[in-house]
Amino acid sequence: MTKDVIALTERMPDAPAVLAGLLAGGPDLRVETAGEGAVVQLCDSEGRPLVSIEVPLMLQVPSEASRLLGPGAEPSGDGPAWWVEARAAAGVPRAEQLAGAFAARLTMLLGGRVWPPDAPGTVGAARPVDVSGITAVPAPAAAQPAVDMLTDAAAVVLQDRPVVPMTSWLSEVLRATVESDRSLQIVTPPHCRLSPPTRMLLQALPSRWVVQDERCGYYDGLTGAVLTWQDDAFSPARDESGVSPVADAFTEIGPTDERQLILSFRTLHRPVADLVLGGALEAAWQTLTGGPPAGWGTSEPAGLTWSRRQLTELAYERAPRSTWTVVVGTPDRPAVATLRVIRTPEGVEEDVTLAVGYGPDEKLPLEALPELADELVTRHGLKTMLCQLREARRDLSAPPHFERPPLPYAFALGPAEVQEAGRDTASRTPLKDRPMPLGSSARPGFYYALGDGETAESWAALEQLLRHLRGAPPA
Structure with missing residues (x-):
């Protein structure tokens, strides 16, 4: 390693x-x-x-x-x-x-x-390390410093730390692999976990989390598929019937009382001179944690103290390119968000995913979500918001075993999207509960309850709602 x-x-x-x-x-x-x-x-x-x-x-x-x-x-x-x-x-x-x-x-x-405190070389560091005869393998010309093996199909990165963060090294490798039509493959021992930004980017792009396992060799830490090295990359192994087996280590899990509340929302702003970004995320953070974010950065660790003004200046400097950032909280209330600022023909869009962790005896602030949605519509140009719940670690890191997928709890629609769907359509849905109006009565948004967030029926409710808003016939 x-x-x-x-x-x-x-x-x-x-x-x-x-x-x-x-x-x-x-x-x-x-x-x-x-x-x-x-x-x-x-x-x-x-x-x-x-x-x-x-x-x-x-x-x-x-x-x-x-x-x-x-x-x-x-x-x-x-x-x-x-x-x-x-x-x-x-x-x-x-x-x-x-x-x-x-x-x-x-x-x-x-x-x-x-x-780590016991890293080789830390004892007696005042004396030079004996490097006589030491040589390295030549690095391919296209390799990044963080890449351990580069093939025509994949860039393989070996990691061994408690949590694999989306460091500037790793984000640069990810960018390079996308540009070269390769897959990023991160190989770790079984005790490693992924940070929320690393997990989200690996799931969104051609990439794979390869976990070492003493029983099956390697498996995918996000899907459980047993992996084998073939055609210059780790790929799912297939049995005689063509099915990829699932590693036993991936399914060996116990119940948990820890929970995560996940908000995914988009806002749109007119590109005026006095625009300051990050207000919607800050409002959501305040509502769910009782305080503002602690820090932010363009990679992990997020080393800068939270500043909406600095975030705005960075996005302005990078425009018209998008700006991706990580936002973090404090240990007493684990919270991590990713925020992407995108310049579109309509204006300046913020795409946010915020996850907050809760322990067994901690109450989730679900009753505050309608009020938050109203604030986002009234003050921050909300387009859409999806609220989800899941049984998962309070610290928000992703372990290399099965975790139940998040279940929808509520959905919110901004005024422009209500107008697009039609006010009558948006206000009269096939859902059991009537939607709650948000913002001004002249140009409202709506908040839709989808259930308790504990059963798969909430997925059916969300699908039914979206089909209705799009004007599609019932399934």
């Missing part, structure tokens, strides 16, 4: 400190750059990378370290920390020790801690 070693430093890594870390292998290793200078690499005498080191990320949200790395990983000190990731090349002896020594040297000079 490729090993990632992370230095969480109390002070900003300056040039002398980084240089001292780079000398962990002595003066004979070469230093190269990649990713337009965003990645520094320690290379062997032939210029082949042994360790890749990303530009330090300022971490203004300390709880991000424990969310992604586990309890006890929080940076020491009261101020911000710096997250410095070093990635050891796959299958290279002593490369992991070199990465650990680099991280340990940084924390020796700048204060802080290394994750």
Whole structure:
């Protein structure tokens, strides 16, 4: 397995400190750059990378370290920390020790801690790692620093950490695989989980989560299909009848009393000069958690303190390209969202998916959803909103076993969509409960209750509602 070693430093890594870390292998290793200078690499005498080191990320949200790395990983000190990731090349002896020594040297000079704390190379890091005779496998020209194997069909990334986040490294690999018509395949041991952004992107794009299993070899962590390596990629294995078996490890689960509330909504704004984005997400966050988001960023960890103004400035700089961001909460109320800002002919659209976790004894604020929908219609240009419930982990991470799919609980329609469907059609539905009007009476939206969110009947209610709004005949 490729090993990632992370230095969480109390002070900003300056040039002398980084240089001292780079000398962990002595003066004979070469230093190269990649990713337009965003990645520094320690290379062997032939210029082949042994360790890749990303530009330090300022971490203004300390709880991000424990969310992604586990309890006890929080940076020491009261101020911000710096997250410095070093990635050891796959299958290279002593490369992991070199990465650990680099991280340990940084924390020796700048204060802080290394994750994992028992990483090879962290003990006696003041002495150079013996790299005599060490060589790396030549990297394909098209490979990203985070890619461990590149074929014509797939980019394979090996990960071994508690939660696999959508880091800037991984998001760059995902972009490159889409552009090159490859599949991103993330290979992990069975104890790893996916962060919500990583799971959502893997499900939306050609990609696969490959989980190692001692009984069947490999299986898909999201579908359970047993996998085999064929045609330069991991693909579902087939039995004699052509059916792909499901791994036993995927189905070996117990009941849970933990819940997730998931809101997916879209808003549309006129592109005026004083537009400030993020208001709809902030309103939903306040309603469901009692406070605003803690942080945001264009990848994980989301190291910036939440700021609607900074979010707007970033989206403005990137326009007309879309802007994708991660938004995170605090440990006392786990919440993670993805927000995509899209410039369309109609205006500026925000596409949000927000998930909030609840424990066995915590009440879900379901009674607040109609009021939230009304606020989104009145103040934030709501187009549509789907509210769903699911039995799943409170911390929102995705384990490599079966989880029940989310069930619809409620649906909301904005005024423009009501007008498109027809006011009479939108207000008179075949559902058991009458819809609740939202916003102004002259141009209303509507909130539709779909059931209790605990049985599959709510899916039938949603399908019936959507067919009715589209003017299709009953199924």
